[in-house]
Each structure stands twice: as C-alpha cells, then as structure tokens.
Amino acid sequence: MKIRAMFIDMDGTLLTASNEISRRNMEAIDQLLSKGIQVFLATGRHYEVTSPYHQELGLRTPMICLNGAAIHDAKTGRALQTRTVQLNEERFHHLTATNTCNVLIHTENGLYCKEINEEIEYWTNVGQIPPRYVGDLREANYKDVLKYSVRTGAPSHDFSALFKNEADVINWNDGFELVAPNVSKWSAIKSILHDYRLHPKEVVAIGDGPNDLEMLKFAGTGVAMGNASEQVQATADFVTGHHEQDGLAEFIDRYLLPLHGSHVSRIG
Known part of the structure; x- marks a missing residue:
C-alpha cells in the first residue's frame, strides 16, 4: 500500500x-x-x-x-x-511530597511546576512563555490537566504503579508521566x-x-x-x-x- x-x-x-x-x-x-x-x-x-x-x-x-x-x-x-486526566489531587500531592522529585503539571492554560530546572528554562526560551506557577503545587490554582510529569531522576516503576488505576502511566528512566486512560x-x-x-x-x-x-x-x-x-x-x-x-x-x-x-x- x-x-x-x-x-x-x-x-x-x-x-x-x-x-x-x-x-x-x-x-x-x-x-x-x-x-x-x-x-x-x-x-x-x-x-x-x-x-x-x-x-x-x-x-x-x-x-x-x-x-x-x-x-x-x-x-x-x-x-x-x-483529553484531560483526573487524579485524586490530595493523594497525588501527598505521595509526590513524600518522595524526592520535581513535578510538572501541563494544563490547557499553561505549565505549573514545583521547581525550575534546565529543561523548563529551555522550554521558556523556545516557547517564550514561562510557567504560570512555580512552588508548592498544593497552593496552585490549576485545572484541566493534560499531563502530569514526575521527575525522580531514576526509574520509578513502584511509585508510578500507585497511579495506574487513575491514569495511563508512561515510565521513563528519570521518572514517569500520567495521562488520561486510553x-x-x-x-x-x-x-x-x-x-x-x-x-x-x-x-x-x-x-x-x-x-x-x-x-x-x-x-x-x-x-x-x-x-x-x-x-x-x-x-x-x-x-x-x-x-x-x-x-x-x-x-x-x-x-x-x-x-x-x-x-x-x-x-x-
């Protein structure tokens, strides 16, 4: 064909x-x-x-x-x-707060993150749009999440498995990402x-x-x-x-x- x-x-x-x-x-x-x-x-x-x-x-x-x-x-x-993803936010933030990691939340109106890193600086330079919020994400007023990214710096299959009933999980060598099912x-x-x-x-x-x-x-x-x-x-x-x-x-x-x-x- x-x-x-x-x-x-x-x-x-x-x-x-x-x-x-x-x-x-x-x-x-x-x-x-x-x-x-x-x-x-x-x-x-x-x-x-x-x-x-x-x-x-x-x-x-x-x-x-x-x-x-x-x-x-x-x-x-x-x-x-x-396609937005729905998590138990209280549980998500509790689990990510008790693990050493950076958290990036991509929403329909921009990026929210726990910390700035080299990757986000590059994104800001290329896209000319800085994150809408940096800091304790429990205090961020975000909605309509498209993707969560949890950067642990190492494979984290046990950690990511905690969310498999709420989202589709993509495991990376430095953490994992969560998107809506299917x-x-x-x-x-x-x-x-x-x-x-x-x-x-x-x-x-x-x-x-x-x-x-x-x-x-x-x-x-x-x-x-x-x-x-x-x-x-x-x-x-x-x-x-x-x-x-x-x-x-x-x-x-x-x-x-x-x-x-x-x-x-x-x-x-």
Whole structure:
C-alpha cells in the first residue's frame, strides 16, 4: 500500500541532543513533502515548544502534543482536541511530597511546576512563555490537566504503579508521566487518520521512547531509532540509526523515498 503520511517523534528522533534539526533531516523531510507525503509531529512536548520546529520544517499539518492529550491547529495553534486526566489531587500531592522529585503539571492554560530546572528554562526560551506557577503545587490554582510529569531522576516503576488505576502511566528512566486512560500518540493519530481519510497501513511512525510504543505497534510501518531501548526496537518493524547520526533521514532516504508509490515490506 502506498505511504501517504509519516508521524515523527521529536526528542531522540527528529532533534539532536542540542535540540536542533540537522540539515540532513531537514532535507529528507523536504523530499517527503515534495512527493506529497504528509508529515506530522507527534511529541510529548507542549504546543509552545513544538510550534517553532513545526514552523522551521514548513509543516501545515496538526501537531500532536503531550503524548496525544492535545492536538493543535497548524495555523492558529488552537487546541483542536484535548483529553484531560483526573487524579485524586490530595493523594497525588501527598505521595509526590513524600518522595524526592520535581513535578510538572501541563494544563490547557499553561505549565505549573514545583521547581525550575534546565529543561523548563529551555522550554521558556523556545516557547517564550514561562510557567504560570512555580512552588508548592498544593497552593496552585490549576485545572484541566493534560499531563502530569514526575521527575525522580531514576526509574520509578513502584511509585508510578500507585497511579495506574487513575491514569495511563508512561515510565521513563528519570521518572514517569500520567495521562488520561486510553490517551496516547496513537489515539491522537487515529483522530487525524479519520480527518485526513488515511488508512493505518498508509502511515509510517518513527520514535525512540516508551510514549511511542503504541504508534510504532499500530502504524502500518513502525520505525525505532538506534538510540531506542530494546523494548521499543522490538516493537518496531524497522530499526534505523541513532538520532545523533541522522537516523530519521537514513530511514527516509533508504526506504521511503525509493519505495514511494509501492509497498514498504514489514520485517522481523
């Protein structure tokens, strides 16, 4: 089946460790666009730190942000779809207060956090919007939460499991994230497929993290980066190079561009 769209993760996939799009990745995406293949960004980032890269690539497609909890319009930035997560707030803050961690709360109207760190400083610089609140989150007046992020600095599976009955949990090496049940990048992609009249088999998805697992599994062709974990690589149909060696462009150049207009064969 002809490939008509590609969904691309940002951190560890599109971007280098210095948060830049390499020239080779830029050129490969330009080639896709010139062949009429739709390109979408699908990221755990919020809109404000996704949009500048979306504009740099010259994309006109909706942005999937916050692991699928929000979809934003390319032109206006307006949220086309949001999925809020409901936690027992008193319990959440009690548990996070008794563990050494930073807490980031992404809401429909901005970011609330316990502490400022280097990542948030970068977000503020790129998005030009500082957090709405920094400090004791029990005193913050927030609502409409799209994603909770708990940064412990280490894998925290036992800790994150305490919330599995309230939210979908995404475990990282430095903590975990919580989104509404059944929210993922793939759930957002399905909405876009419907709107764009795309079949899953016409879609390629590429990523490197645990928040990419569903889209790599259910897209017609799932591609894992060389820097992805063994679990992510095992889920994918293809494994390409490391994000610091233009693994995204490598896959596009080696498989997509030559095979555009024909089938991309699954492997493994």
